[in-house]
Amino acid sequence: MPTVHLLDYVAGNVRSLVNAIERVGYSVEWVRSPEEVANADKLILPGVGHFGHCLSQLASAGYMAPIRAHIESGKPFMGICVGLQALFEGSSEDPNCPGLGVLPGKLDRFDDTSKSVPHIGWNDASCPTNPNLFGLNPDSKYYYVHSYKMPYTKGQLESQGWAVATGVYGGETFIGAIAKGNVMATQFHPEKSGVAGLRVIRAFLDGSGAAALASHPPQEVPNAGDDALVSKEGLTRRVIACLDVRTNDQGDLVVTKGDQYDVREKSDDRNVRNLGKPVEMARKYYEQGADEVTFLNITSFRDCPVADLPMLEILRLTSKTVFVPLTVGGGIRDTVDTDGTKVSALEIATMYFQSGADKVSIGSDAVIAAEEYYASGKTLFGNTAIEQISKAYGNQAVVVSVDPKRVYVPKPDATRHHTVKTSYPGPKGEEYCWYACTIKGGRETRDLDVVELTQAVEAMGCGEILLNCIDKDGTNSGFDLELIRQVKAAVRIPVIASSGAGNPGHFEEVFRETTTDAALGAGMFHRGEYTVQQVKEELKARGLVVRQFEGDL
Ligand code: 1PR
Numbered sequence: 362m363p364t365v366h367l368l369d370y371v372a373g374n375v376r377s378l379v380n381a382i383e384r385v386g387y388s389v390e391w392v393r394s395p396e397e398v399a400n401a402d403k404l405i406l407p408g409v410g411h412f413g414h415c416l417s418q419l420a421s422a423g424y425m426a427p428i429r430a431h432i433e434s435g436k437p438f439m440g441i442c443v444g445l446q447a448l449f450e451g452s453s454e455d456p457n458c459p460g461l462g463v464l465p466g467k468l469d470r471f472d473d474t475s476k477s478v479p480h481i482g483w484n485d486a487s488c489p490t491n492p493n494l495f496g497l498n499p500d501s502k503y504y505y506v507h508s509y510k511m512p513y514t515k516g517q518l519e520s521q522g523w524a525v526a527t528g529v530y531g532g533e534t535f536i537g538a539i540a541k542g543n544v545m546a547t548q549f550h551p552e553k554s555g556v557a558g559l560r561v562i563r564a565f566l567d568g569s570g571a572a573a574l575a576s577h578p579p580q581e582v583p584n585a586g587d588d589a590l591v592s593k594e595g596l597t598r599r600v601i602a603c604l605d606v607r608t609n610d611q612g613d614l615v616v617t618k619g620d621q622y623d624v625r626e627k628s629d630d631r632n633v634r635n636l637g638k639p640v641e642m643a644r645k646y647y648e649q650g651a652d653e654v655t656f657l658n659i660t661s662f663r664d665c666p667v668a669d670l671p672m673l674e675i676l677r678l679t680s681k682t683v684f685v686p687l688t689v690g691g692g693i694r695d696t697v698d699t700d701g702t703k704v705s706a707l708e709i710a711t712m713y714f715q716s717g718a719d720k721v722s723i724g725s726d727a728v729i730a731a732e733e734y735y736a737s738g739k740t741l742f743g744n745t746a747i748e749q750i751s752k753a754y755g756n757q758a759v760v761v762s763v764d765p766k767r768v769y770v771p772k773p774d775a776t777r778h779h780t781v782k783t784s785y786p787g788p789k790g791e792e793y794c795w796y797a798c799t800i801k802g803g804r805e806t807r808d809l810d811v812v813e814l815t816q817a818v819e820a821m822g823c824g825e826i827l828l829n830c831i832d833k834d835g836t837n838s839g840f841d842l843e844l845i846r847q848v849k850a851a852v853r854i855p856v857i858a859s860s861g862a863g864n865p866g867h868f869e870e871v872f873r874e875t876t877t878d879a880a881l882g883a884g885m886f887h888r889g890e891y892t893v894q895q896v897k898e899e900l901k902a903r904g905l906v907v908r909q910f911e912g913d914l
Contacts (some may be wrong), residue, residue: 362388365566366401368428369393370418374714374758378407378441380681381552385563385914398427402436403566408443410755412468412509413455415443425461432463432544439565440546442507445539448546454509463544464518468509476531477855477878479508479757479824483652483908485595486537486549488526490519490579495545495571496564497526497538501557502597502908503549504652504686506757510535510548524579529594540574553719555647555684556911563914597908598872599879600896601653601857602646602886606672606691607660609633614671616642617659618884620835622764622803624659636887640678646886647683649893650910654683655722655827655881657762658691659802673716680717689713690722690762690827694746706746707753714754722760722827723747725800728807731817735809741821751822756854761818762827764803765796765811765844779812779851781843796830796844803831811844812851819852826852827881830860835884837863840871849876857881865891865899872905 365382367375369391379389382405392398406428408415419425432438440448449460452468471478483502488494505528513527513534526538528548538547538561545565551558564570604616605624615635617624625631636642643654656679658672672689680687693713694706710721723746730745741748751759769787773780778795786792796811815826828848830841840858849856855878858871862882871880885891897907 362386363566364388364390365403365405366390366392366397367405367407368398368424370415370422370424374409374717374719375407376677376715376717377550377680377684377719378405378552380717381559381562381684382566384681384684385559385566387566395423395427398424398431401431404428404431404436404438406438406440406444406447408441408445408447410443410753410758411454412443412446412452412460413458414752416447416455416458416460419447420458429461429463432461435543437565437568437571438544441552442548442550445536445546445548446509446511448539448544449511452509464523464539466511468511470509471530471533473853478853479506479855480510480530480596481506481757481825481855481878482599483554483597484528484530484537484549486526486528486547487595488524488538491524491574491577494524494526494538494574495540496560496569498557498560501554501911502595503537503547503551503554503558505537505549506686507548508756512536519579522578524574530596532594540570542574543571545570553684553686555908556914559684559914595906597652597906598868598900599652599857600650600868600893600900600907601655601879601881602643602651602893603655603657603859603881603883604639604642604887605657605659605883606639606675607633607658609635614639614675616887618835618887620884621831622834639675642887643679643687644682646893647685648910648912650897650908651685651893652879652908653686653688654679655688655690657722658689660691673712676713676716676718686719687717688720688722688760688827689718690724690760693721693723693750694726705749707749710746710750710754710758714758720758720760720825721750722762723823724762724764724802727761727763727818727823728798728800728809728814730821731798731814732807732809734817734821735813739817739820745821747818747821747823751824756822756824759823760825760827760857761815761823762829763811763814763848764799764829764831766799766803766806766831767794768797769794778810779847781847783843796847799831811848815848815852819854823854825854825878826856828856828859833861836861837885839863839867840880842871842874845871845875845877855879859883863890865896868896869900869903869905872900
């Protein structure tokens with residue numbers, strides 16, 4: 362197998378990248394010291410998380426000069442995500458930390474006053490001068506996750522011989538990919554962008570991308586007045602499949618699903634409902650077009666997750682064939698292993714990332730952390746799981762899974778909590794409710810509302826909210842739009858609507874009626890009532906932009 366060298370310098374999920382490289386027929390050799398850079402013919406610089414964190418690690422380990430030398434020698438180089446950002450002069454994410462300076466310009470943060478930041482999801486990488494730049498396809502979508510972007514100024518980099526692909530998010534045009542000569546870099550994650558992304562990796566590795574660019578260099582600097590050259594807003598509606606995983610009474614790991622957090626059959630034997638095998642089902646949903654797959658280990662509060670090797674194995678196996686983002690939740694907290702050793706939440710998260718997860722989802726521990734945050738007068742000590750994991754892996758890697766329950770009140774001042782006026786009054790005709798956070802899979806209700814929780818975890822560095830709703834879970838009656846609106850108004854990070862999806866129309870409804878960033882379904886997919894593809898077809902038919910699964914490499 363031909364090889365590619367991958368720079369191993371920073372914590373992050375490189376397993377997906379290795380899987381993607383192997384999928385297109387190459388094997389990986391690691392560069393583990395600056396001296397080894399010279400051994401590389403093709404070199405990939407992956408990157409995730411904080412610009413300053415990545416760049417200062419590269420600099421202190423002595424990598425900057427060897428990387429520049431590799432690029433100057435004309436040997437193939439590819440940067441991914443922060444690996445693209447590193448090529449520029451710097452970033453406002455850490456103004457004191459210089460980049461490689463191969464390209465002019467500095468990155469800045471997306472404006473979050475009118476849209477969610479980070480920018481998470483599937484968007485364009487459209488290059489008018491070279492539409493098929495390094496395997497790109499104008500009709501394909503690519504998976505992005507970033508808060509900082511290189512703003513695009515028409516003609517600026519093109520005049521220096523660069524081919525530039527762009528995307529648009531909330532009216533801001535940013536650089537999605539760039540290439541010139543031996544250098545190619547993507548802001549999106551090709552290893553997480555399904556077959557469309559694998560094509561980009563292949564075009565880099567087999568040299569076809571560089572050859573095509575050499576024969577058609579971007580000759581024309583786009584005319585600054587030509588609107589046709591500007592790509593349009595392209596973020597798709599994200600549809601997520603969620604698998605609640607647990608051991609059944611026979612000891613097998615199964616995907617299960619009940620209603621209102623009860624996953625046992627209603628029959629006398631009360632067995633755990635077995636809806637299928639996790640790895641196979643994840644693959645099925647990927648092939649139906651799921652934009653992400655989430656695994657929740659729902660027994661974690663009773664079992665020790667460190668010993669929970671099957672969940673790690675599920676991720677390892679799934680990430681070999683499923684090239685979209687994988688989230689794992691359940692049991693991410695400081696804990697004590699069965700042999701008495703202390704294991705931090707960060708160490709558990711690291712095990713999951715190394716096994717192929719892209720994000721971890723924290724439930725109960727986030728509620729406890731939020732309570733302590735308010736009790737200490739909103740002080741951040743840096744010791745919560747959210748702060749530690751987001752510092753090491755970036756905010757985008759930390760999801761907080763919220764399990765709220767409605768509490769009805771007759772009027773807003775009947776509680777100190779944030780209420781909503783509801784169109785679905787309570788049992789005594791109460792016209793208001795607040796949403797109480799729960800822990801331990803809904804078993805324990807706390808005196809903390811969803812607005813308090815989500816604002817606290819946003820301050821701690823959480824990058825996304827997975828918003829369940831116990832009242833709606835498994836009911837097939839549609840999402841709780843009132844809950845989603847309340848949380849969307851409270852935070853600037855993306856929110857995933859969850860619980861209650863029963864048919865494709867419910868997805869259309871939640872995207873139309875709220876500003877949710879993504880929507881998640883579980884039971885309706887597991888029971889075979891609808892496929893992810895049917896949801897996407899419905900959304901498309903109703904004029905909403907979705908990503909289609911691309912089958913052939
Ligand atoms: O508290 O950090 O250990 O995390 C535990 C995680 O497991 C939390 O994310 C919690 O939501 C989840 N969980 C715990 N117990 C259950 C249970 O069902 N008994 N499942 C559980 C939560 C909610 C979603 C579900 C949606 C959509 N399930 O996973 O997929 O409600 O369902 P639907 O589309 O069928 O309505 P920690």
